[in-house]
Amino acid sequence: MSASKLLLAGTGLLRVHKDLTFLPLIPLPKPSFSQSIRFRGVCSSVAVESVAADNSELSQQLPPLLHPWPEWVTFVDRLKTNGYLIESPVKEDGTDGAGDFIYREMNLLKDPCLSFARDRYDLFNSLSSEDIQAVVEVGCPNILRKVVNSAKRLRAHLELEEGDVCGSCNLRGSCDRAYVVPKDSEPPRTVDVVRLLMFYAMDPLVISGGEKPPSRELAESCVRKLISKLVELSESTPSPPPPKQTARAPLPEKKAVENFSDNVSNDIKMQSGDWTCTNCNFLNFKKNRQCLKCRVDRPVNVGVQMKDGDWVCSKCNFVNFARNRRCRECSADGPVREGDNVEMKNGDWNCLQCNFMNFARNKMCKSCRAPRPVRQLNPGEWECPSCDFLNFRKNEACRKCKSKRPRQDEREYEEQLWRSPY
Structure with missing residues (x-):
């Protein structure tokens, strides 16, 4: 306040004596300590703001962090x-x-x-x-x-x-x-x-x-x-890719038949009955009668384990079991054999339509669903009505299921005993 009053007083003196030609200069008092601090504070705040602005501009100029690694x-x-x-x-x-x-x-x-x-x-x-x-x-x-x-x-x-x-x-x-x-x-x-x-x-x-x-x-x-x-x-040269598997050249016919397992590609799993063409080495399914690639007929007895009595159809090369009288594939008649190597048990029967051999328990043919023909029984023999088991005439009960003998069969048996000369 004292400094401001002195300043006003000095200006007043100048105004009062403005007509004078010369007036001695009155030295002004120096600013007080509080004014210097206030001035310095203003300067420091301006400096901080300028530094912050410079930092923001510098941060905008620097590239951002790409990645920590x-x-x-x-x-x-x-x-x-x-x-x-x-x-x-x-x-x-x-x-x-x-x-x-x-x-x-x-x-x-x-x-x-x-x-x-x-x-x-x-x-x-x-x-x-x-x-x-x-x-x-x-x-x-x-x-x-x-x-x-x-x-x-x-x-x-x-x-x-x-x-x-x-x-x-x-x-x-x-x-x-x-x-x-x-x-x-x-x-x-x-x-x-x-x-x-x-x-x-x-x-x-x-x-x-x-x-x-x-x-x-x-x-x-x-x-x-x-x-x-x-x-x-990554700067090194890439290694060459592994060589691809090439198809094998077809083998001669005899060698292909003998070495059947060697002609099959290692990456293909063959199932039972599948066969390889002897002409083009193509792998065919079991159901194929001809090669799907070159149309050559399927070879006989290739890749099939035949047992005693089994036979191959002459028309379609289908392998049939020994009990089959006709081909299961094309219904062609089987070969004529002098002796029947198939052992038929008691009660087994052959179908009259397809010659398929059925077990005794089958009332219908397993191949063509034809009914079982009437059995030709010896005098006194009888069939069990419960299990169709063929019993001898001396059996009063079924040997298989222990069922009692039918009465009609008992009467026929008694008549045969009465007529017997013995």
């Missing part, structure tokens, strides 16, 4: 170089369409990573088994089906106990395949390793730098080693 950035750049990852078109302002977020975008990196892994299937044997074991022995990065299957294939290849790994995994409570051991699993491939590395790199905890379980530190360090190894191996 430099190995992953190098791997993605290698995918771009090799043509697996197609960059987005440049916008009007000169920036990339996808930007630097492509290193953290799963939808853009999934297909290129897996395509690279499928093309470089030869890199699996060059990766460190110790690093792969350190990655898969702590569990799976998530519970997605393909990720879990890839981890299980790798653990089976490394001969790790699936139960021990699932027991220590933090996701076992929500995983529907926990403690499941794969049966006859496929051999591991490079795509299984790359799939796990990709999901580890795309983990939100890795990108955001959040807190992670202690067991993840060793696994993540091995993941980064494997990514670096893939980048190094």
Whole structure:
């Protein structure tokens, strides 16, 4: 206040003596201590605002963080170089369409990573088994089906106990395949390793730098080693693909018949009765009478184990059992034989229409469903009405089911006894 009053007084004196030609200059008092502090405070606030503005401009000029792992950035750049990852078109302002977020975008990196892994299937044997074991022995990065299957294939290849790994995994409570051991699993491939590395790199905890379980530190360090190894191996020339299996040349007819099992391709499972054409080596089903490829008739007795009495139809080459009087395929008559080698038991009968031999219990022919003909019984013999068993005349009860003899048969038996001269 004193300084302001003096300042006003000085100006008043100047106004009163404005007609004077010369007035001595009155020295103004210096600003007080409070005014200097206030001035300095204003200057410091302006300086802070200018520094903050400079920092914001500098942060806008610096590129954002691509990914916490430099190995992953190098791997993605290698995918771009090799043509697996197609960059987005440049916008009007000169920036990339996808930007630097492509290193953290799963939808853009999934297909290129897996395509690279499928093309470089030869890199699996060059990766460190110790690093792969350190990655898969702590569990799976998530519970997605393909990720879990890839981890299980790798653990089976490394001969790790699936139960021990699932027991220590933090996701076992929500995983529907926990403690499941794969049966006859496929051999591991490079795509299984790359799939796990990709999901580890795309983990939100890795990108955001959040807190992670202690067991993840060793696994993540091995993941980064494997990514670096893939980048190094990607510079090598891919191995040539394995040779494809070529068709075998047709063998001579006699050799094809004798060495039947040698002509069949190893990757085709033959069933009983299937046969190989002697002309073109084509594998045919049992039901084929002619080769489906070259129309040559099926050879006789090829690939079929015939027992004593079995016969081959002369019309269709169908193999019939010994009891068949006619061919089961074309109903042609069987060959005429001097002696019947088929042992027929008591009660068995031959059908009058198809000559099929039926068992005693069959009331209808098993082949043509014709009714069983009336048996020609010896005097006194009788058929059991319950089980159709043929009994001798001396049997008062059925020898098979113990049923009593019918009364009509008893009367005929008594008449035969009365008429008997003995």
